[in-house]
Amino acid sequence: MKILHRNLIQGLEKALKESFFEPNKYADKVLERTLKHNKKWGSKDRSFISESFYDIIRWKRKLEFYANKKMAPDNINSIIATYLLLKKIELPLFPEFEKIYKKKIKDRFKLAFPSKAIEYSIPDWMQTLMKEELGENWYKEMKALNIPASTILRANTLKTTAEDLKNILSEEQISVDFIKGYKDALILEYKENVFKTQAFKDGLFEIQDASSQLVGQFLNPKPGMRVIDSCAGAGGKTLQLAALMQNKGHIIALDIHEWKLQTLKQRARRNGAHNIQTKVIEDSKTLKRLENTADRVLIDAPCSGIGVLRRNPDAKWKLTPEFMERIYKEQREILQNNSKLVKNGGIMVYATCSIMPSENTKQVLNFLENNKNFKLEEEVSILPSKSNFDGFYMAKLVRIS
Template sequence: MKLYKGLVAATVEALQDIFVKNRQADRVVEQMLKSNKKWGARDRAFIAGNVYEIVRWWRLVKYAAHVEKAVESEDFWRLAGVWQLIKALHLEGNEASGSLPEWPEFEEIDREVVVGRYAEALAIRKIAQSIPDWIDQLGETELGESWPAELAALNRTAPLVLRINTLKTDIETVREQLGSEITETIPGVPEALVLKIRINVSGHESFKGGFFEVQDAGSQLIAPYLDVRPGMSVIDACAGAGGKSLHLAALLGNTGSILSMDIEHHKLQELERRAARNGVTNLTTMLIDSSKTIESLSETTDRLLLDVPCSGLGVLRRNPDSKWKLKPEFLDKIRKVQAQILEDYSKMVKKGGKMVYATCSILPSESEEQVRAFVKRHKADWKFVSEHRTSPARDGFDGFYMALLERK
């Protein structure tokens, strides 16, 4: 294998930022790639690819490298080297494949030991699939027999999926602009295009013109699930940077009104920038700074989207570092937050209106069970209509849950 020391050094530095300084992987990679203008496309692909691969397979790599806890620079060099051997083993399928450059940083790596420990690791699911013990146990408890397949699917690289902005264009036009040979449609997701090869879409004129947004196919199913009609009032109460708000605006054809709310001002600012690029004119934003904000909107909206904060265990393909940072106590806390949001925010819906409760979690305890408990508490006022779940293993989408409820 041909390795360049500068690129491996950049990979090592990025990994230290993620695991020692506890920074988010996507931001670390983005900043690293901007740090050296001399790097070409292949160089950037090597750095980004290796960083995300090692983060995704962190436990497996550490086991094969015999590194209990990575702290010092030499630990990360060792892990980077061992990962190259693992990749060669996996790709070539034989123990004779792969060798490392004779660099001082790799001197202590014994290839035969790595091969042996890698073989051992493959026999232990939580190490082979590189997941913390407690998440593996939780997945098995909540998902039963389907957990191994979902876990394996969550370790596959996520495809790059676009949502066509129908306020400005149509799917065939964007296919022509990007190249029909590198794009394909997704059955059942009418505005989605998946790219067969990864390109920098943010630099494309079509993106700058607001013709599309990057949004997973599973996520694209949520806004239509709200059953909106032209002229309706809609509140997206956990809007974040607003991908689903923008989709709702397109579904409404810029009619009616969308109020996008969040507790973080910077996310709403980003949404406003995206809305301008998308040609959205029926959207306003509101910062949630107290419970009075929600109370003041009691029974004011036809439709309410609650894409609540969650563990994010349905989107590990895109955020592999989150599984190493997630803690059991956070999950306990976020379930209480979800229940409270359902309890308080649902009051904004008019009688006869509808609400979608959504998560990007594969866990029933954050999803189906929350909805069942809410409907049971409010059977006099709310009716369960339907629910849908996307499965990384079955659909190839991120793992989303959505439930449609109607206020009586």
């Protein structure tokens, strides 16, 4: 049985407090800092912190119900205690747990949940939205989204293949396996810090979910083409496009944040991707100068991220109905503005990491209603309950005049 030291509970409490109650703090970065600042923790300690931190975030509402207390700065240790008891870990005699009534909590484990929102640990408004948009079986998707995400690698085919990468990682004591139907993807068999491997330092792979890898293939860029990645961010999909194009042709990576594009430049150097040009969107003139120039345009649109809650569970507590309204408007504008970049006969792919039709099919239908010079060639919805990976949506739109 895991022996808990008090500094682990204190570290967990501090990380949860920061993630839930400090503005603009994202779980992955909070955990990264927590582990970095506690160098004396061993591998088992670090695993306990990582797993507990994400589990408590993921199951916040269920734990609140069992604890009979809301997540609040003064109640965090009650929530941690409830989580430990649920995991059948005996509470140590720490001051943090002095006022915990174990029997009361354990008795509540036997109660039925008042709602599916509590059972699946999401806000009430999100349950309403998912039921409206996905129908009576919405909870199947939420069940899948509550399963922690696997770590998926994308072999950088500018330097290696999935087969060769598997062998190289095996020499570094990293076990991976192939994923049927995903030609460049490998799944990590055990949780490992792959960023420390020589293979990563040599640019042989990137971390990229299997569903996300389908987006670049769906765009189907060819060597020599002119491609615009209009919401490039730190460039996960941009780097894949460079590999698919065999470093031939020209990719313009656009974003409104210069710091993200700086990260992309660093990643491109490590990947050996030489056909990428980054460009900050400073105003409408940036897009104006690129009109009618692209064979392919990828719009990896800002979205709710509901399709990737398995890897970003804190997002469900940060999302609001007001945010959803703002994102619908932003998606419409981005789709409209970036459609002008496509050459006649060219292809635009609109993609989101959401499973909500309001962000996906409805946006595309609205666009087509107002842009008769485009036609929908194909659309794909990837549901977590069926793929066991992230939820994604992709629509291929062809400019016909």
